[in-house]
Amino acid sequence: MLNFRRLIIGRPLRTEEGGHERLPKWKALSIFSSDALSSVGYGPEQIIVTLAIPGMIAYGYFGYATMAVMALLAIVTLSYVQVARANPGGGGSYSIALQNLGETPALIAAASLVADYVLTVAVSVSSGTEALVSAFPSLIGMEVTIDLVVLFLILTIVNLRGVRESSNIFVWPTYFFILGILCMIGTGIYNALTSAGPIIPAESLAKQEVNWIIIVLALRAFSNGCSSMTGIEAISNGIPMFKEPSVNNSIKTTYSMAALLGTMIAGISFLFMHYHLLPVENVTMLSQLAEKIFGRGWAYYYIQLTTMLILYLAANTAYNGLPPLLSIMARDSYVPRYLGEKGERLGYSNGILFLSLVSAALIIIFNGDVEHLISLYAIGVFLSFTIAQSSLVVKWKKEKEQGWIYRTALNSFGAFVTGIVVIVIAITKFAHGAWIVMFFIPAMIYIFKEVHKHYITTADQLRITSEEFIGLLEVSNPKNLIVVPIAGITKIVAETIRYSKSIGGDVRLLYIYTDEEERRKFEEKWERLNLNIPIDVMYSPYRSIVRPILGYVSELEMHRTIYDYITIVIPEFEPAKWWHRLLHNQTGWILRTLLILRENIIVSTLPYHFKE
C-alpha cells in the first residue's frame, strides 16, 4: 500500500525542501496561461453557436461581438496587472478585497473564484475530450469516462506530486499548441489572400435589422465570448510561485499571455468568417477549421491533439490557483483548516482532492456537456474582476502613491466595464444556468461565514490565560472514580484491574449477567478470590451488555458529588489474525464509541494482544 503510494506520488518532501518549487517566466507562462489560451478552443465557437439560430440572420454580428471581446480583453489586462502589483502575496481578488473593501466583498470574490476554478476544470476537461472525440469519432459515447480518467489519473496525481514536476510535464504542450494555431492562422490568412473568392463572403456579413431579439442575441453572444477571458486572473493568484522578482515577472507574463490570446482570437474569428463555418454536432469548429485549411492529414491531427492537451492543461491552471486560494482562506478561517495543510509533497493535497471531487461531480451531473457548463462560467470570473478592481480603486485613493490618478482612472474604468459585463451575463444567461451560480455564490458566502464563526467561537472556548492555566492545575488534587466492566474471571480482567489500581482513584467493578446460573458460578469464583474491591452486580433482562453499562454510567454521573472524573477502563482484544475479529462481537468498540460521546466520562482502552 505504502509502496504503491510512493510510486504514484513520490517520496514525502521535508518542509525545508519547499523553497525550490518556484517557476521561471517561460514555464510560468505555460502553466498559468494554458487556461486563457486554451479558451480559443471554445470561445469563438460559443459566439457563433448563439448567433446561428434557425430563422434568424445574425452571423454578421459575429465580427462585432469578437471585437467587443477583444476590447474587453485589453481593458481587463491593463487594469488587472495592477492587481499583481498591489497584492504580491497571491490570493488575488479575495486578498485585495479583504484589505480594502471588507469581509463580504472579499467573500463574494472568493466564492466567485471557487466557482470559476471548479468550472474551469469541468469545462476544460470536457472540451479537451471533445477535441479528442472530434478527431476520433469512434470514441463518441465514452466522453464522461475519458473526462474522469484525465481528472483523477492524470491531473490529480500530477498535482499531488507537486508543482515542479507538473511544470515539466505541462510546459511543452502549451508551446506546441501556440505554434500549431499560429501556423494554422498564417496558412489560413495566406490562403484567404491568394484565393479567388472574396476574403469574407457575403453570408458571413449578412445580418437582419436590429430589434430586441437581435440585441438580446448579440449580448448573449458577447457573454458567451467572455468565456475566452477566463484564466486571465490565474497569474495574479499565483505570484508567489514565480521566481524573484516575482511581481515584475508576473506582469511581463500577463502581457505576453494577453498578446498571444488576442492574436489567436482575432485570427481564428477572421478565418471562421472567411470559410463561413457553422456549428456541427460532435465536431468542434476549430476542428472544422483545421480540416478546411490542412485537410485531414497530420497537421489536422497535430492541431486536434495539441488542442486537447492544452485544454487538459487549462484544467491544471485551476489546480495551481484554487488550492493556494483555499489555503489563504483556511488561514483566515473561512474554510476548513485542513484545506490549507500541505501534503507529503508540499502541495495542498486536500485542496487538490477537493477540486477534483467537485469537478467530477459537475461533469457527471451535466454528463460532460460543455455547452451547459459554459453558461455557469463567465459570471464568476467577471464578478471577481469587478471586485478586484473596485478594491484597487479604494486602495489607490487611500494610499495616493505616485501615479495614483492614472491607476484610479484605469481601475475605475475596468471595474465599470466588467461590472456591466456581469450584469449583461446575469440577465442574458439567467435562464441558461447563470441562476445556479447566483444561487451558489450566496450559499458559499453563508457557509464561509458560518465556518468562520465556528472557528472563532472554538478559539474563544479554548483560550486560557497563564493564570487560569496555572490555577486549573493547582486546585486540590482531583478525585477519580474508575469503573471496570468485567465479564468473568480471566487473565484480561486481572490485567485490567491491575492497571485500574495503578492509576490513582477508587476502583469499582461492574459485573453484568444475563443468566442466573452464570452469575452463581461467577460469584462463587469471585468470593474465593476475596479481593477488597467493591463490585456492582447487575442483571440485564434484555441481554444487552452495552445498555446497562450506559445506564450505570448515567446514574453515576447524576449522583457524583465527590468525584471530579469518572474513568472507564475497557479492555480491547487484539486478535492474532485478522479474521478472528469476525468471531467476536464488537461490544468493546461500540461501548467506547458511545461513552466518548458522554460528557466528562474518560474512556481508557487497555489493549490485550493474543499470541495465537
Next chain:
Amino acid sequence: MLNFRRLIIGRPLRTEEGGHERLPKWKALSIFSSDALSSVGYGPEQIIVTLAIPGMIAYGYFGYATMAVMALLAIVTLSYVQVARANPGGGGSYSIALQNLGETPALIAAASLVADYVLTVAVSVSSGTEALVSAFPSLIGMEVTIDLVVLFLILTIVNLRGVRESSNIFVWPTYFFILGILCMIGTGIYNALTSAGPIIPAESLAKQEVNWIIIVLALRAFSNGCSSMTGIEAISNGIPMFKEPSVNNSIKTTYSMAALLGTMIAGISFLFMHYHLLPVENVTMLSQLAEKIFGRGWAYYYIQLTTMLILYLAANTAYNGLPPLLSIMARDSYVPRYLGEKGERLGYSNGILFLSLVSAALIIIFNGDVEHLISLYAIGVFLSFTIAQSSLVVKWKKEKEQGWIYRTALNSFGAFVTGIVVIVIAITKFAHGAWIVMFFIPAMIYIFKEVHKHYITTADQLRITSEEFIGLLEVSNPKNLIVVPIAGITKIVAETIRYSKSIGGDVRLLYIYTDEEERRKFEEKWERLNLNIPIDVMYSPYRSIVRPILGYVSELEMHRTIYDYITIVIPEFEPAKWWHRLLHNQTGWILRTLLILRENIIVSTLPYHFKE
C-alpha cells in the same frame, strides 16, 4: 429510528418471558411440516422434468420413480422418529453425531444441514414466486425482486419478532393448502374414474428399453424426486419448541406429516399420469393440473395462492431450524458465538439475519432459477439422514436398552438406504451442481474447525487461576508513564494535563511543531507558565502529527525499563453541531485507532464538549 424499530420488531422481551414460546401439536405441524408438504409443489414435477427429454421415451418410468420415493419416505420416517427419541434437546443429526460418532461426522452433518436450510429458503421462496407468476403472468421478469421482498420484508421481520407470532401468521395457510390439494386430488380421481378414456393413458406408460442412458435418467429422476423429502428432519431439530411432552408430541407430528405427504405425492403423481402432463416454461405442473381439473376459476387461484403461501412458509421452516442449530453450534464454539445470542425478541436474531443474507445471495447469484438450486438440494439432506442414523446405530448398540435389536436393524437399514441415495445423487447430479455442495461441505467443516481452534486457544490464553489472579494484583505497585501530546496552550490542554496529573504516574508532555515561528511562540508562552512538567519538543519535517507521535511511542516502548504501563491521554473534541466535525481533521481519532493496535499502550480519551 428506535421507534421505527419498535414498530417493526415489537418491544424487547425480558429473558423471563422466554418460557411461553412453546407450540401445541396442531401449530407445530403447520410450522415444521410446511417445508416437507410444500415440496409436492415441485417434487413430482422435478421427476418428470428429468424424464421428459426430447428423443427419449421415458415417461413410463415416472410411476416407478415415484414409488421409489414413497418407499424411501416410509423408511426415512420410521427410522427418523428414533432421532427425536434419542435426542430430545434438538440439534438433530449434529448433536446425535457429536455424542455417538465424534467431531468430524457431526460437522459433516452440521455442514449438510446448514447447506440444506439455506437452500430450503432459496428454493422455497423462488418456487413460491413461480406459483404466483404461473397464476399472474404479468409478473414474469420480476421474480427476483418478489423473492427478495418476501425474504426481507416478510420472513426476516416475522422471525425477528419471534416464534409465537410467526406461528399465528403461519399456521392457517398450511391447512388451507392441505385442504385445497386434497380436494383437488379427490376431484381429479373422481373425474378419472368416471371419464370415458383410460384411467392412465398409454403415452403415460410408454417407455423405451432399459439401457445405460435410461438407467442414469431414471436414477437422476429419483434423485430429483428425493427433494420431496427435504424438511422431514425439521421436527427433530425443533423438539424443544414443542409443548410437553415434547418428544411424544414431535413423534406424533412426524407421523401425521409423513402420512399427509405420502398421500399428496401419490395423488398428484397419479393425476400427472392420468392427464399426461408435461413441463411447460413459466407454468408449474401443479398449476397445469389445477387448471385441468378446475378450469381457470376461483378454485384454480385458490390452489395457486395457497401453494405460493405454503412455499413461502416452507422457507420459514428453515428459520425455525437453522438459528437454533447455529446456537447449539455456537455454544460448542464451532461458529461465531454471537450467532447463538438471543435478540431483543428472544429469537436468535444474528442467525436469522445470517440465513436471510446467504439465501438472498444464492437467489441473486442463480437469478431465482429453482431448477439450478434443486440440484444442490437433496444431497445435504440425505447426508445428514445417513449420519443421524449411523449415530443411532452406535448409540443403540452401546446402550442396549429394551428393543435395541429392532431399533438397530431399522436404523441400519435406514442408514444404508439413505447412504445409497447420497451416492446416487452425488454421481447422477455431480455435473448439475452437486459438486458445489461437495465443495462447500468440506470448506464449511474446515471453517468450523478453525473457529473452534480459535475459541479454544483464546480461552486458554484468558484462563487464570485464583492464585495467579491474586498474584498479579499483589506484585509491587506498577509504575505508569503518562504521555500527553499537546498542540498549544489552550483550555483543553490544561484540562488534559490536570486529568493526567490526577492519575498516578509520571507525566511527560509531547509538543510537535511543523513551523519554527509557531514553536518560538509556544515556548515563550510555556516558559511563562513555569510548570514543573517535563516536555519533549519534536520537529515534524513531513508535517504529519500522527507519525512523530507513533515514532515517539515506539522509542519509549523500546527503552522502557522502569515503567509497566505507558498511557497516552488524547483529548477528543465533541462539537456542538454535527457539521462542525467536518471542519476539524480527525487526527485524534486516527491516533487513537493506531495506538490501540500497539501492544501495552493504553489510550485514554478525554472528551471535551464545546458549548457552541
